Every structure is written in C-alpha cells, then in structure tokens.
Amino acid sequence: MHVTTTDIFTRTQWPTPDQLWQTARLSGFPAAIWRLPNADEKHLILQTESALAEAPVDFDELSSGFVLSRFDNFDHGNSAPFKALFLRADLHFSATAGGTDWQPANEASASWWSATGSLLSVDKAPASDLSAFTTNDNPAEKARFEEIVAEAVSHMKKGGFRKVVASRTKTITFGQKPDVLRLFDRLCQAYPTAFISAVWLPEYQQIWISATPERLVSVDRDGFFRTLSLAGTQSAFHPDGTEKLPAEALWSQKEIEEQALVSRYIIECFKKIRLREYLEEGPRTIQAGNLMHLGSHFTVNTRAVHYPQLGTVMLRLLHPTSAVCGMPRAAAFQFIQQHEGYDREFYSGFLGPVNIQEESHLFVHIRCLKLENRQATLYAGAGLTEDSVPEREWQETEMKCQTLLRCLTVS
Numbered sequence: 001m002h003v004t005t006t007d008i009f010t011r012t013q014w015p016t017p018d019q020l021w022q023t024a025r026l027s028g029f030p031a032a033i034w035r036l037p038n039a040d041e042k043h044l045i046l047q048t049e050s051a052l053a054e055a056p057v058d059f060d061e062l063s064s065g066f067v068l069s070r071f072d073n074f075d076h077g078n079s080a081p082f083k084a085l086f087l088r089a090d091l092h093f094s095a096t097a098g099g100t101d102w103q104p105a106n107e108a109s110a111s112w113w114s115a116t117g118s119l120l121s122v123d124k125a126p127a128s129d130l131s132a133f134t135t136n137d138n139p140a141e142k143a144r145f146e147e148i149v150a151e152a153v154s155h156m157k158k159g160g161f162r163k164v165v166a167s168r169t170k171t172i173t174f175g176q177k178p179d180v181l182r183l184f185d186r187l188c189q190a191y192p193t194a195f196i197s198a199v200w201l202p203e204y205q206q207i208w209i210s211a212t213p214e215r216l217v218s219v220d221r222d223g224f225f226r227t228l229s230l231a232g233t234q235s236a237f238h239p240d241g242t243e244k245l246p247a248e249a250l251w252s253q254k255e256i257e258e259q260a261l262v263s264r265y266i267i268e269c270f271k272k273i274r275l276r277e278y279l280e281e282g283p284r285t286i287q288a289g290n291l292m293h294l295g296s297h298f299t300v301n302t303r304a305v306h307y308p309q310l311g312t313v314m315l316r317l318l319h320p321t322s323a324v325c326g327m328p329r330a331a332a333f334q335f336i337q338q339h340e341g342y343d344r345e346f347y348s349g350f351l352g353p354v355n356i357q358e359e360s361h362l363f364v365h366i367r368c369l370k371l372e373n374r375q376a377t378l379y380a381g382a383g384l385t386e387d388s389v390p391e392r393e394w395q396e397t398e399m400k401c402q403t404l405l406r407c408l409t410v411s
C-alpha cells in the first residue's frame with residue numbers, strides 16, 4: 001500500500017515514549033529524551049545506528065542531535081573545536097501539552113513509524129517500584145572525601161590555586177530495573193526550571209539521567225547567546241522543613257567569593273575574544289529544587305555584535321568552568337586528576353541538544369546519575385576555597401545527591 005506523507009501525518013496512533021525508548025533499548029540504538037528549563041515541550045531522539053560518533057562540537061557544522069562530553073575534555077591550546085559524543089537525531093518525536101501528546105517532529109520519523117515502528121509490538125515493562133533500592137554507603141568514603149578537602153585547603157593556603165571542585169560518588173542498587181521514563185517524568189514535574197534528560201548509550205550499556213540547573217552555552221533562534229555563572233549552595237528548606245523563599249537566603253563571604261570567581265572566569269573568556277557587549281545580571285539567588293545557589297546570567301546578542309560563532313568559541317573557552325573544575329584551571333584540574341581517585345566520565349562534562357528547532361542548549365552535567373543495569377552511581381561535587389570546612393563540604397555533596405534521590409522516593 002502506498003502511504004503518503006499526508007496520511008502519515010494525519011494518523012493519530014503515534015508511538016508512546018515508552019515504545020520508542022524500548023525500541024532503542026532492544027535495538028541498541030542510542031537515544032536521548034529531554035526537557036529544557038521553563039518549557040513544556042519534551043523531545044525524544046533516536047539514532048538508528050549503534051555506534052556513536054565523536055564529533056567536533058561546532059554548532060555551525062553539526063546536524064540535529066544531542067551532544068555528551070566527558071569532563072576531561074578540553075582545549076589543550078589548539079583552536080579546533082573539541083570533540084564529544086554526538087547522537088544524531090535520525091528520529092525525532094516531541095510532545096507538548098504537558099508531555100502527553102507525542103508526535104513525529106520530522107517527516108523521516110513519521111515514515112519510519114509507519115513502515116517499521118508500528119510493526120514492533122513493544123509493551124511497556126511492568127512499572128517497577130523506584131523507591132525499592134538499597135544505598136551502598138561506605139563510612140570510609142566520608143573520611144576519604146574529607147581528607148581530599150583538607151588537602152585542597154592546604155594547597156590553596158600555600159597559593160597553589162584559589163578554587164577547586166572536589167567530587168564523589170554514591171551508589172545505590174535497585175531491586176528491579178528502574179523505569180527510566182517514569183523517573184524522567186518525575187524530575188520534569190519536580191524541577192520545572194532545570195534541564196532534565198535521560199541518555200541511553202548502548203555501546204557503554206549506560207543510561208545517564210540528570211536534572212541540572214546550570215546552563216553552559218545556549219544559542220537560540222534569535223541569535224541570543226546565554227551562559228550562567230553558578231556557585232554557592234544552601235538548602236531550599238528551613239531547619240523546620242518549611243520552604244525558604246529565595247529572598248530569605250543569606251550568603252556568606254566564602255560563597256559570594258566562590259561565585260564571583262566563576263563570573264570572573266566567564267568575563268575573562270569574553271576578554272580573550274575581545275567581546276565587551278555582554279549583559280551581566282546578578283548575582284541572584286537561584287532555586288534548584290531542594291537547593292539554592294548564587295547565579296549571574298550573561299547574555300550576548302550575537303547578531304548585534306556580528307559574532308555568529310560565539311556559541312562554539314565560548315564553549316571551547318568555558319569548559320570545564322570553575323563551577324566544576326577550579327581556578328586557575330590547569331592547577332585545579334591537575335589536583336582533581338591526582339587526588340579525586342576516580343574517573344568522572346560524563347559527570348561535570350556537558351550535554352544537551354544541538355540544532356534542534358534552530359537552537360542549541362548545552363548544560364553542565366551535574367545532579368546526575370549513571371545507571372548500569374540495576375546499579376546507579378550518583379555524582380556530586382563541592383566548590384572549595386581556602387575557607388572550606390571538610391564536614392560541611394561533605395554535607396553539601398549529600399544534599400546534591402538528594403536532588404535525584406528524593407524523586408525516587410516520592411509516592
């Protein structure tokens with residue numbers, strides 16, 4: 001039977017995200033589902049080939065897709081855009097209306113579903129209980145992390161560097177394979193201002209799930225470039241459990257300085273390319289789910305300054321920012337490599353959609369977990385300065401782990 005595009009587009013029976021996700025899992029196709037901050041629309045893409053390319057992150061060159069970069073990926077002095085994993089949007093579905101009404105977002109996806117997809121009888125796996133997990137906390141971890149903090153403080157007191165971000169992991173084991181899309185939906189509901197995503201990497205047999213508050217580089221369809229300087233952390237709740245208003249947040253000198261260092265780092269990147277026409281707003285208290293941070297927004301109209309490649313150029317200069325690495329960057333990076341004692345992989349790298357509906361939005365990959373089968377590894381870091389107190393920094397990483405953990409345990 002000949003199916004015309006009109007027939008396809010007037011069909012009402014489009015796949016559910018569960019069907020698409022299961023198709024990706026069973027066929028070994030990389031997939032990403034995401035929702036931008038303060039947006040209703042959700043997107044799901046599939047690459048219909050298992051091997052992922054390492055592509056130069058150049059917004060002008062890349063086709064539509066999703067980028068995922070490791071932390072230890074940065075410009076070693078040459079000016080070429082650096083490479084990251086690129087998941088091509090061979091198939092693209094999107095949903096508005098609170099994420100219930102999924103439709104193909106391009107013609108190829110409509111044809112694919114009619115020709116192939118609709119023949120796949122993919123049933124939704126029985127809903128697993130997300131709260132059925134055990135936490136594998138090891139008391140030695142806390143002592144080890146606190147030692148790293150003390151070591152960093154002593155380096156900073158001797159003038160080795162001014163700020164470094166030390167991180168750690170926490171692992172949990174689920175009773176059954178968790179329902180990734182259910183967790184994704186819960187995160188979308190709980191954190192409307194965060195970037196929420198889940199990325200399936202068949203080659204690595206990993207799913208990375210995140211709810212990050214930190215925009216790294218965005219270029220929208222009107223040519224506006226945006227980045228954010230984020231640092232300083234406190235709970236969004238009063239000790240009695242009631243919610244704190246952003247205006248009630250008080251910040252210490254340590255936190256104000258820590259965030260100022262991130263802002264200064266961004267301004268230095270602008271200086272390197274002699275860009276003066278940027279708008280800086282803040283610092284203001286920014287709510288990030290269960291936490292609050294200090295943040296300054298930077299905006300540039302790339303059309304007004306005739307700098308269409310600004311996004312690509314700034315990404316190369318910014319990553320890894322002092323929000324996840326430190327300042328000066330080289331010394332902080334070396335400290336992390338020598339002392340942290342584990343591979344951050346994609347944690348504190350960056351991720352996000354590129355050239356989707358003429359926009360690119362990359363975020364710092366924090367508040368995330370890596371899922372391998374039934375085991376999840378959560379990641380959290382804390383920005384250290386010479387005033388850091390080891391026990392407090394540990395507590396801060398515990399609070400950061402809660403951003404995802406609390407969405408597993410809600411009923």
Ligand SMILES: C=C(O[C@@H]1C=C(C(=O)O)C=C[C@H]1O)C(=O)O
Nearest residue numbers: 231232233323366380381382383
């Ligand atoms: C490194 C993380 O978060 C970063 C560090 C912060 C801090 O040190 O206060 C605050 C926000 C983020 O820029 C993380 O969540 O893992």
